[in-house]
Amino acid sequence: MLRPAFERLVIWRAAMRLAKAACRLTEQFTKDKxxxxxxxxxxxxxxxxxxxxxxxxxxxxxxxxxxxGRGNLREILSYLALAQELGCISRWxxxxxxxxxxxxxxxxxxxxxxxxxxxxxxxxxxESLRGPGWLRLRRAA
Numbered sequence: 001m002l003r004p005a006f007e008r009l010v011i012w013r014a015a016m017r018l019a020k021a022a023c024r025l026t027e028q029f030t031k032d033k034x035x036x037x038x039x040x041x042x043x044x045x046x047x048x049x050x051x052x053x054x055x056x057x058x059x060x061x062x063x064x065x066x067x068x069g070r071g072n073l074r075e076i077l078s079y080l081a082l083a084q085e086l087g088c089i090s091r092w093x094x095x096x097x098x099x100x101x102x103x104x105x106x107x108x109x110x111x112x113x114x115x116x117x118x119x120x121x122x123x124x125x126x127e128s129l130r131g132p133g134w135l136r137l138r139r140a141a
């Protein structure tokens with residue numbers, strides 16, 4: 001069976017790694033009466049779904065998903081900070097997730113900039129973000 005095209009996107013795979021890490025981390029939360037773990041896990045799980053959906057539509061939808069995804073990452077960081085303050089988890093246990101958030105944030109920013117930048121008028125296919133792993137081709141106007 002063929003894999004959907006979005007599964008070949010490096011940015012989707014990075015979002016999946018972040019979602020898995022967030023779900024695993026939030027399972028370790030203690031004293032989580034506010035439901036922060038579930039909120040963090042839902043926000044993280046929504047990122048690859050948003051990217052997958054938008055990648056099947058058009059560049060404008062993908063640019064919006066990248067921008068919105070960056071907002072979700074800020075929410076995750078805020079909820080992580082609150083969870084630490086409430087004693088649900090120690091800061092050192094969040095280091096790996098924070099690194100994945102930083103990595104994905106840079107990729108989403110680059111993708112958004114690439115998709116919203118004025119296009120060159122050469123009429124050829126250009127590979128987005130100049131890397132074979134991105135596998136996002138778009139036609140220059």
